[in-house]
Amino acid sequence: MMRTPLVVGNWKMNGRLADARALANAVVEQTAGFAAVERAVCPPFVHLPAVSETLAGTDVGLGAQNCADTPPGAHTGEVAAEMLSDLGVGYVILGHSERRQFDHEEEAGIAARYAQALEQGLRPILCVGESLEVREAGATDRLVADQITGVLDRLGAQGLGDGVIAYEPIWAIGTGLTATADQAQAVHASIRALLARHIGQAADKVRIIYGGSMKAANAQALLAQPDVDGGLIGGASLKAEEFAAICAAAARG
Ligand code: PEP
Numbered sequence: 137m138m139r140t141p142l143v144v145g146n147w148k149m150n151g152r153l154a155d156a157r158a159l160a161n162a163v164v165e166q167t168a169g170f171a172a173v174e175r176a177v178c179p180p181f182v183h184l185p186a187v188s189e190t191l192a193g194t195d196v197g198l199g200a201q202n203c204a205d206t207p208p209g210a211h212t213g214e215v216a217a218e219m220l221s222d223l224g225v226g227y228v229i230l231g232h233s234e235r236r237q238f239d240h241e242e243e244a245g246i247a248a249r250y251a252q253a254l255e256q257g258l259r260p261i262l263c264v265g266e267s268l269e270v271r272e273a274g275a276t277d278r279l280v281a282d283q284i285t286g287v288l289d290r291l292g293a294q295g296l297g298d299g300v301i302a303y304e305p306i307w308a309i310g311t312g313l314t315a316t317a318d319q320a321q322a323v324h325a326s327i328r329a330l331l332a333r334h335i336g337q338a339a340d341k342v343r344i345i346y347g348g349s350m351k352a353a354n355a356q357a358l359l360a361q362p363d364v365d366g367g368l369i370g371g372a373s374l375k376a377e378e379f380a381a382i383c384a385a386a387a388r389g
Pocket of ligand 1 (some may be wrong): 308311348350
């Protein structure tokens with residue numbers, strides 16, 4: 137297979153400390169049979185040290201849900217990429233639609249966070265995706281291209297080649313609505329074509345994962361698409377059995 141499938145759990149702002157440890161343990165146990173799938177979980181910042189300990193010595197990776205757009209310094213409430221790196225964090229979700237909507241994150245700032253992540257050796261997972269209005273106006277591909285070129289403009293082609301792109305239609309996040317396999321494949325293919333225009337053949341190596349109400353019951357159809365290389369999982373990642381079932385579907389491709 138050209139690309140190793142990647143399944144990432146986005147735990148968002150859920151759970152107490154003991155829940156985070158227990159869930160991380162359960163993910164290790166229940167996904168152990170899917171070593172061919174790269175797996176990672178992204179707990180809230182304050183649970184990272186405990187989950188890092190739980191995951192030590194396993195092949196389940198650790199991710200954060202954001203990082204600051206500057207190196208360490210005077211920015212109250214932010215967490216710098218190098219602090220994450222000290223905790224054994226390997227991935228960082230950037231530009232999630234909830235942060236774009238509720239925290240007013242925009243392209244330039246997201247690109248700056250992306251640059252910080254790369255500088256510290258973290259693998260950025262850049263979230264892109266359209267609202268229902270944009271989809272109905274037929275402007276999905278253009279919007280997604282703008283979101284990606286926001287990063288390209290700042291970092292150049294190399295930056296994108298080192299990251300992961302998560303296509304997450306906003307109308308499918310936490311709503312129970314999922315893009316059909318055909319809808320997802322169409323956008324993923326258009327993202328790969330955009331990448332190929334900028335980075336040539338290296339575009340074939342970039343994982344483009346899908347997010348938006350993915351769960352055990354719909355994962356197989358989505359993951360069987362040629363350009364769907366894994367999943368970013370919100371709600372269903374809070375149950376280890378669901379997360380493991382999605383990993384199983386990713387292993388089958
Ligand atoms: C997400 O927010 O990244 C996500 C995909 O959420 P859900 O799976 O709950 O739709």
